[in-house]
């Protein structure tokens with residue numbers, strides 16, 4: 001089969017033979033410049049001609065970084081938490097950055113013994129740029145204190161670093177919307193980087209989304225809450241204690257019972273830390 005036969009039926013088939021023949025150009029001979037030649041160069045190199053070249057813009061679509069659904073290219077290979085935080089502020093690893101106010105990176109000491117991982121920032125967190133500063137965060141602070149977890153030994157973060165929300169109508173209250181698996185997976189390199197820098201002795205998993213991000217899609221918080229799990233997470237052996245997300249306590253019919261359950265799970269975490 002000839003070259004044109006092999007390429008026929010493929011996207012951009014009319015351009016492919018031209019790209020394939022590019023290496024057969026006679027040294028010293030310059031092809032006549034025409035819009036067609038320009039299109040061939042685009043097909044071969046993916047480079048879009050500059051507007052001042054005077055040729056009509058070819059039908060080439062460029063992919064935005066967020067279309068790739070991964071934060072990987074934005075994560076610096078060196079530097080501690082400050083470098084990660086700075087870089088995360090410009091992350092375009094998925095479309096969630098478009099509507100949110102800002103990236104909400106983790107907070108706490110590099111030497112923290114325990115890392116608490118939630119789902120995503122809420123409305124208040126999105127406005128203030130800090131994790132767990134809204135009503136759920138205040139409830140979590142109270143539960144941690146009651147369980148005997150030292151706030152100075154805690155690093156708090158989320159599986160997803162941008163707020164995802166819907167609005168019933170323009171200018172109405174923003175309503176939390178759970179991130180998709182694709183968005184959670186896209187954001188995973190940030191969580192992996194935080195774990196690599198902080199190296200916590202224990203991870204407290206707050207709710208189903210954080211659990212699925214760390215332990216896979218079969219995670220069920222009701223089945224494992226309050227237990228100590230040992231799993232390899234992002235290449236490191238980790239101990240984890242899953243529990244409910246504090247916002248689930250705020251939504252519970254029996255809020256007092258739900259709160260007692262959260263404190264009991266956090267006590268397991270405190271006991272594990274010793």
Ligand code: SF4
Pocket residue numbers: 070071088091092093094095096097103160161162183186187190
């Ligand atoms: S949610 Fe995560 S991956 Fe998506 S843009 Fe924000 S920081 Fe990047």
